[in-house]
Amino acid sequence: MVAGQILIVASSTISGINFMTTFCTMRAPGMGWMQMPLFSWSMLIATLMLFISIPAFGIGLIQVLLDRTIGTVFYEVAGGGDPLLWSHLFWYFGHPEVYVVVLPAFGVISEVLSTSARRTIFGYKSMVFALAGIGIIGFIVYGHHMFTSGMSPLLRFVTMLTTMLVAVPTGIKIFNWLQTMHGGSLVYRTHTLWALGFLVTFTLGGISGMYFPAIAMDLHLHETYFVVAHFHYVFVGGIVFGLYSGIYYWFPKATGRMMNEKLGILHFMTGFISYNLIFWPMHRLGIQGMPRRQHTYFITTDEYFALPAEAADWNMMITIAAFMFFASNLILVYNMIVSGLRGQRAPSDPWGGWSMEWMVTSPPPTPSHDPSNLPHLKFAPEWAEHDDGEPGFFGRMIEWMMIPEDNGGEEE
Numbered sequence: 001m002v003a004g005q006i007l008i009v010a011s012s013t014i015s016g017i018n019f020m021t022t023f024c025t026m027r028a029p030g031m032g033w034m035q036m037p038l039f040s041w042s043m044l045i046a047t048l049m050l051f052i053s054i055p056a057f058g059i060g061l062i063q064v065l066l067d068r069t070i071g072t073v074f075y076e077v078a079g080g081g082d083p084l085l086w087s088h089l090f091w092y093f094g095h096p097e098v099y100v101v102v103l104p105a106f107g108v109i110s111e112v113l114s115t116s117a118r119r120t121i122f123g124y125k126s127m128v129f130a131l132a133g134i135g136i137i138g139f140i141v142y143g144h145h146m147f148t149s150g151m152s153p154l155l156r157f158v159t160m161l162t163t164m165l166v167a168v169p170t171g172i173k174i175f176n177w178l179q180t181m182h183g184g185s186l187v188y189r190t191h192t193l194w195a196l197g198f199l200v201t202f203t204l205g206g207i208s209g210m211y212f213p214a215i216a217m218d219l220h221l222h223e224t225y226f227v228v229a230h231f232h233y234v235f236v237g238g239i240v241f242g243l244y245s246g247i248y249y250w251f252p253k254a255t256g257r258m259m260n261e262k263l264g265i266l267h268f269m270t271g272f273i274s275y276n277l278i279f280w281p282m283h284r285l286g287i288q289g290m291p292r293r294q295h296t297y298f299i300t301t302d303e304y305f306a307l308p309a310e311a312a313d314w315n316m317m318i319t320i321a322a323f324m325f326f327a328s329n330l331i332l333v334y335n336m337i338v339s340g341l342r343g344q345r346a347p348s349d350p351w352g353g354w355s356m357e358w359m360v361t362s363p364p365p366t367p368s369h370d371p372s373n374l375p376h377l378k379f380a381p382e383w384a385e386h387d388d389g390e391p392g393f394f395g396r397m398i399e400w401m402m403i404p405e406d407n408g409g410e411e412e
């Protein structure tokens with residue numbers, strides 16, 4: 001297992017280099033840093049974060065491997081090692097990793113909402129800086145996973161503040177999404193519904209996350225079902241809903257066939273309801289003190305030492321809802337297979353999107369664009385009209401870091 005995970009570290013690093021090089025050297029003419037679609041931006045920041053954080057995980061894994069094979073004592077207390085080192089190496093990677101998976105979903109939601117609202121995203125630049133801000137703050141908060149490991153009170157306090165700071169760029173994004181919808185007129189498609197579902201659940205999940213950086217609350221909630229509830233509420237409601245939104249949005253582009261909207265709405269309704277039925281009761285069980293990572297738990301009438309009898313009913317409901325959620329996803333699988341084989345033919349731009357993938361046929365040819373005749377970015381947000389094409393401070397900084405001097409930053 002350890003060897004397999006070390007390979008994942010290697011492959012993630014290599015694909016990270018690939019993505020970042022592509023962003024720096026292969027943008028279409030006219031597309032500066034501040035004209036890139038937000039999905040591209042989210043992928044850039046996510047790969048950058050993974051690239052910086054995953055080596056720590058790799059080092060931890062190599063040490064585990066050495067401990068188990070040649071008898072080193074990195075984590076062996078008897079030999080002078082310290083298992084806490086593993087917690088540090090793991091969570092230095094583990095917290096940014098959460099953003100690595102959620103940022104692309106942010107990108108999808110930005111694309112879907114601006115297309116569905118038939119306008120450009122509100123506050124594009126602030127969206128980019130919020131992504132970058134999440135990318136930076138994400139690296140100085142991992143201590144919140146270790147509040148109960150005996151860390152110093154001062155460090156706990158600092159980590160509490162930095163963790164709460166994440167709410168600022170995240171809040172900026174949520175308000176910008178709301179304002180995008182407010183200024184436009186929304187077209188309801190399945191991908192729009194998933195994006196709206198994302199907005200609701202991600203905001204609620206973000207609020208339940210605010211209990212953990214608060215040290216006293218964290219001590220109470222540590223290792224309970226509240227953690228499981230929060231994490232999965234955000235992970236499914238944020239990342240998986242974003243993934244679904246992206247699947248419905250880009251399916252016609254990828255396959256050349258439209259998906260069935262009625263089945264899509266049925267998938268959304270059943271999935272959204274069953275998902276909430278799984279995770280809301282989990283919050284309740286967690287507050288009552290049900291521990292995580294246990295295959296069983298105690299029920300007594302003594303309210304101080306164990307769970308009330310009703311906990312069994314809540315757990316039964318969670319189990320039933322989880323099977324319902326699983327079944328609802330079979331609707332998506334069925335829809336993808338049937339629509340992929342027999343769906344209506346998709347035009348180049350079924351939703352009225354303006355980013356470059358909609359300029360080519362569905363499915364796109366290979367290569368997507370004729371290399372000798374690359375598309376020129378024609379329609380861009382209004383602020384780009386005042387842009388003289390020179391990269392701004394942020395763009396210059398990235399180019400300075402990524403492109404060698406003798407190339408002069410020139411494309412081709």
Ligand SMILES: [Cu+2]
Pocket residue numbers: 094095098141142144145
């Ligand atoms: Cu974290």
